[in-house]
Amino acid sequence: MRLQAPDGTVVNPNTQYRTLCQLGTQVKDIMHWSWTKRGNLQVTALTPTVTTGIRRQIRHLMWLMVLNFPHLLRNAGHGGGVRYVAKPADHEPIRRFLT
Numbered sequence: 619m620r621l622q623a624p625d626g627t628v629v630n631p632n633t634q635y636r637t638l639c640q641l642g643t644q645v646k647d648i649m650h651w652s653w654t655k656r657g658n659l660q661v662t663a664l665t666p667t668v669t670t671g672i673r674r675q676i677r678h679l680m681w682l683m684v685l686n687f688p689h690l691l692r693n694a695g696h697g698g699g700v701r702y703v704a705k706p707a708d709h710e711p712i713r714r715f716l717t
Contacts, residue, residue, distance in 0.1 A: 619631060619645075621682040621683065621685075621686050622682075622685075622686060623682065623685075624685060629682060631679065634678075634679075635675045635678075635679055637671055637672055637675055638672065638675050638676065638679065645683075647664065648663070648664060648665070648676070648679075649661055649662060649663050649664055649676055649679075649680070650662055650664065651680070651690075659684075659690070659691070661676060661677075661680050663676050
């Protein structure tokens with residue numbers, strides 16, 4: 619999974635969050651999130667110990683995920699699933715030919 623930061627740079631979680639990626643290969647291995655009764659998004663780390671570094675990396679990763687997948691902010695039945703949705707182009711593509 620590649621995430622885009624607000625400044626347009628692409629973040630690779632495998633390199634940016636090395637400590638977290640050693641603990642699991644999927645987001646569900648590292649953390650899970652749920653909604654509280656007050657409507658807040660609560661993120662829980664699924665690590666044996668939660669150090670300051672792990673807490674900082676989870677906070678930053680969740681921030682990037684919310685920026686890239688804003689539907690996570692809605693308390694809907696998405697079940698923790700994240701997927702990309704692309705709309706087809708509404709114009710004719712430009713054809714390129716090599717000569």
